[in-house]
Amino acid sequence: MSDTALRALPSRGPAAIAVRLWPWIAALLVSVILPWLFYDFQHGRQSGFMVSMLSQTGMMIIFALSFNMLMGQAGLLSFCHSVLFGLAGYSTVHFLNAAGAGQLPVPMELIPLLAGLSGLGFGIVFGYMACKQRSTAFAMITLGIVQLVTTAATMFHHFFGGEGGVKTDREIGISLFGLEYGQSIQVYYLIVAWMMISAVGMYFHTMTPLGRMANACRDNHERAQFVGYDPRIVRFLQFAVSGFYAGVAGGLFAITYEIVTFDAVAAPLAANALLMAYIGGATTFFGPVLGAILITLLQSGVSLMSNSWLVYVGVLFIAMVTFAPTGLTGIILEHAPIARAGLLRRLVVPYLRILLPGLVVLFGFVGVVELLSFLTIGMAQGKRLELFGRAVDIFGSAPWIASLACLLGGGFWLTRESRHFKRVWDGLTEVARR
């Protein structure tokens, strides 16, 4: 039985390469085709909103993956990752301006490489400062660095342009393929290309001795020292290399938006990377990709609709930390043994049973938060709460009672159903293990 299973999976030759490469090829195909699914036939071009959101997702995937080189693979929680991203973005603006003025003969396609190299340079500078320490002290130093650079960025005009930021024009007229990069779809394909290059690069980095030693220092810092490696050097190198990829993302950011302000170096962006990596799952390589897609989608969707976006982020984050520390990919991977035993079908009904009270709780929670927020913030902004096209009276008792009842009743129901779910789950894992 095991012989045939082994024979079914070819270990060499083109077939083996195809098996190992299919996720990459699929990702490439999806990202190439995706903007065409939202083609606007009336105007004969892609939907502008979708292209800009996909571009944002692409650069955030690079950024989150490079952040995870530190958090997931080296156990370093960096709050200054946005500094590497933003400073490379600022540099890219200056590169583009120089190229536009004819002083820098670099084609557009290679500008992200320059951005990456400047990210590497900044990674070396800040890595030297931060990597003297590890774990919590490291996190605190990076916190100091991000504040330092953000404050400096609003203060100095020559490099940072003060509070207004620096602007550029991406139509520099030098290209390997004769493209102008006037349309955002062309920039999107540039992002896709660099996203694939960076992702492949970072994936191979996990297999290099440095990537392996970073894992070792994360798991057991003393033992790594005993083997004869200096964990400080390992941290430093890992930090610098992740700075390269953060720089690529920052360069793409500058190319896409043609302006970089101090927001690009500030702490909220680093916090975003942390959210993406953690919610997606920091323990796997591809987790941050999932997180980046999800968070960007939510951000472009929910933050437009609601004032209370940050409350939802906070609650989601705390729920993930408490109940699913391995992130979404971790949850998915836990299904693997059950799927291998062919028992996945038995989970459908329990999932549906837990989904219903979950939705009720979600509805109640969102209701309470939105009502509260409309009472103060929304009122100050002169907005009205509308649901299904009808205005909701936030001072009436009906919406409050409905939301609170959903939250409390649903919560009670959910705890009962989750107990049932856990019983089924434990039983299935027991069977699958046998």
Place this chain on the structure above:
Amino acid sequence: MQIGLISLLDGLVYGMLLFMLASGLTLILSMMGVLNFAHASVYMLGAYFAYELSRWVGFWPALIIAPLLCGAIGAAIEVWGLRRVHHNGHIAELLFTFGLVFIIGRAVQMAWGMLPMPYRVPASLDFPLFSLYGENFPAYRGFMLLISALMLLTIWLLLKKTRIGLIIQAALTHPSMVSALGHDVPSVFTIVFAGGSLLAGLAGVIAGNYLTTESSMADAMGPIVFVVVIFGGLGSLAGCFIASILMGMVQTFSVVMEWSFADMLRPLGISVSADDLLGEILTISISRIGPLVPYVLLIVILLFRPRGLMGTRET
């Protein structure tokens, strides 16, 4: 000279305020290894509670009740939150408090709105205490100094003269040994976390009307307090105290300094123009780059003394 003396007192007031926040943070960090991001949020809650309470029961009861409320919130966070994620490691605990920052920050905005609160100095303390070279020193700042001095004395007595203080001191440096000796370390953690939150709340109560009570006050104070904690070094309250006073002084004095590095170089015959980035750094006046100074100091000390001013261990 007159600027010097008043600035010295102001620096002392600000430094003591920083110490009130940083002492709790450094105790929590050194003992539990939890980098408590929500510390500054609790400070903000203290200010908002004090404002709300002083509207109903007056400032003096609020001075007692608001910190106690903050302490209770701290205990709740520790017992129902941090303890649950403890087995997932320090990073998970840190991330938990990080999530709390979002929630508390937004909850405050939802409860009180986005505008600054009209939380004012109580009328009984709203008079000039004394005049120095024609400049008044408000009584409220003297009161802040008094409160912080009392707090310092209380902490010192608690840590040095009581049994629980002894255990806390031991747990600062050797937490696993203390638990091996049979002390109930989790409940000590809860006490320290509640105590730290209480101090943060107290700082919020007395700083809310001295500075401004608004929803961005946590973000404004948080990074500085972290700088103080690293600068002072982990596991050392004395280092934390020195760092707080130093940062308070640096921030107050840098505001009144109008000269730049270029002015210092001029007597040496070097003239600098503000045409490039380096020139800009050199010609900008110290008062304008004041907010940068703490972070520069932080990086300087980390380069020369990675464990901080009086730190007892590396991490």
